[in-house]
Amino acid sequence: MNTVSPEELRELFLFEDLDDDKLAWLAEHGTAEIVPAGNAICEQGEAAEFLYVLLDGEMAMSTNVRGHVVEVVRTARPGTYGGAVQAYLGEQIEQIYHHTLRAVRDCRMFVLPARKFGKAVRKWFPMAAHLLEGVFFGMTNNRRVIDQRERLTALGTITAGLTHELNNPAAAAARASTELGDRLVGAQQSLADLAAQGVDCTHLSALVALRPALQPKAARRSPLEVSDAEDELGDWLEEHGVDDAWELAPGLVGAGIGVEQAEEVAAAAGEHLPGAMRWLAEVMEVAQLQSEISEAMGRITALLDSARQYSQLDRADHQVADLRELLDSTLTMLKRKIGADVTVKTDYDAGLPPVPVFAAELNQVWTNLIVNALYAMQGSGTLTIRTGRENDHAVVEIGDTGVGIPEENLDRIFTPFFTTKPVGQGTGLGLDISWRIVADRHHGDIRVESLPGDTRFQVLLPITEATGSGDQ
Numbered sequence: 001m002n003t004v005s006p007e008e009l010r011e012l013f014l015f016e017d018l019d020d021d022k023l024a025w026l027a028e029h030g031t032a033e034i035v036p037a038g039n040a041i042c043e044q045g046e047a048a049e050f051l052y053v054l055l056d057g058e059m060a061m062s063t064n065v066r067g068h069v070v071e072v073v074r075t076a077r078p079g080t081y082g083g084a085v086q087a088y089l090g091e092q093i094e095q096i097y098h099h100t101l102r103a104v105r106d107c108r109m110f111v112l113p114a115r116k117f118g119k120a121v122r123k124w125f126p127m128a129a130h131l132l133e134g135v136f137f138g139m140t141n142n143r144r145v146i147d148q149r150e151r152l153t154a155l156g157t158i159t160a161g162l163t164h165e166l167n168n169p170a171a172a173a174a175r176a177s178t179e180l181g182d183r184l185v186g187a188q189q190s191l192a193d194l195a196a197q198g199v200d201c202t203h204l205s206a207l208v209a210l211r212p213a214l215q216p217k218a219a220r221r222s223p224l225e226v227s228d229a230e231d232e233l234g235d236w237l238e239e240h241g242v243d244d245a246w247e248l249a250p251g252l253v254g255a256g257i258g259v260e261q262a263e264e265v266a267a268a269a270g271e272h273l274p275g276a277m278r279w280l281a282e283v284m285e286v287a288q289l290q291s292e293i294s295e296a297m298g299r300i301t302a303l304l305d306s307a308r309q310y311s312q313l314d315r316a317d318h319q320v321a322d323l324r325e326l327l328d329s330t331l332t333m334l335k336r337k338i339g340a341d342v343t344v345k346t347d348y349d350a351g352l353p354p355v356p357v358f359a360a361e362l363n364q365v366w367t368n369l370i371v372n373a374l375y376a377m378q379g380s381g382t383l384t385i386r387t388g389r390e391n392d393h394a395v396v397e398i399g400d401t402g403v404g405i406p407e408e409n410l411d412r413i414f415t416p417f418f419t420t421k422p423v424g425q426g427t428g429l430g431l432d433i434s435w436r437i438v439a440d441r442h443h444g445d446i447r448v449e450s451l452p453g454d455t456r457f458q459v460l461l462p463i464t465e466a467t468g469s470g471d472q
Helices: 006-010 020-029 087-092 114-124 126-196 201-214 223-239 245-254 259-311 323-333 359-377 430-441
Strands: 031-035 040-042 050-065 068-075 081-083 100-113 319-321 342-347 355-357 381-390 393-400 445-451 454-462
Touching: 006 020, 020 100, 020 114, 031 050, 040 050, 040 081, 050 114, 087 114, 100 114, 114 126, 126 259, 223 245, 223 259, 245 259, 319 323, 319 359, 323 342, 323 355, 323 359, 323 381, 323 393, 355 359, 355 454, 359 381, 359 393, 359 430, 359 454, 430 445, 430 454
Parallel strands: 342 381
Antiparallel strands: 031 100, 040 100, 050 068, 050 081, 050 100, 319 355, 381 393, 393 454, 445 454
């Protein structure tokens, strides 16, 4: 017999305060079912079609956490319920089972269709239903808002760092550009002075043609070697009648000009060597300033490329990406935050293939993990980033030499709103967001090992695209 009497339902703590009419309605629309020991009553992730209430027997509730099945509770208390407990929300949310119920011993269950249960709650307890809806959607909206604030905070940190990094090369380029104009005028004036002194076109052409051959040498010299070279060139210029020899020598040596190159100029300029050397000094300084501008613009371009790589603004949402490039772009964006007393070590597996990912979202994961590592080290220590392979998964390990995570907190760090930072310094959502990006979006996993002076977060990502990748 699969019916349940109103009297039996009244014995359950869940229904004991209902009047006779409500108990009769439940008995009419629900049924009793036997679930043998070891069988599933409902499975996590499946469509939530029924509310289950234990009448007799013993059952266990479990949930899948990061790929591990965790038993939440085991009970033999009649009236314990599970299944479609949020059916009162109707179609406002996707109705799925958020846990698995399994019979430990043979169980006799009261089974009520989810639609009937939801209708009864809304009809019998309208105020309670509204309150529960407010709590559920209020918490959901709060989490979404704080989630967005966490993302914006990370973006603000990155933007501040990028602005600071861009400021230095931009200022250098502006300064060099201003000086370049003055030096160009000076070079033109020196060339005009040579012409006014009677230097013919043949000698002027020889000087101009000689200039490209006098490009600065790439060899690096010590301060002592530079000083010796300036003394040597200054003596040579003085011996050859160049009045401002000691003013010209440092600039010429800095541009890579020595006695050997000066003799080539003397051969081309003849008796007009002083004017030729002044012209050469101006021209070489122009070349030096052009090089500085080019270097500064290259640095700006590299920073913008890193920003573009980090944000993935010009790329497909889901793509096959090189994890090394994503990690490097994140390190570039966080350079200002890393600090001078933090040593960054990278160890990338050259044989690791590109991985199908949501690149911009993964960059947020790297940001969260690196910022947490920097916080743990309090401005001094070693940040280590490694990549490797574990079977069919790519592994990214981010380690630090900070204070470590207390053992009692290891199981809670991915819990929403849990944080060990002082009030105002952390929302407790950074690792929760990271976990959801890795597990839900990429079907991967995050592992953590921590001791004082050695904390390691390992992010595992499937190398081949998982079925349903990208589902929310």
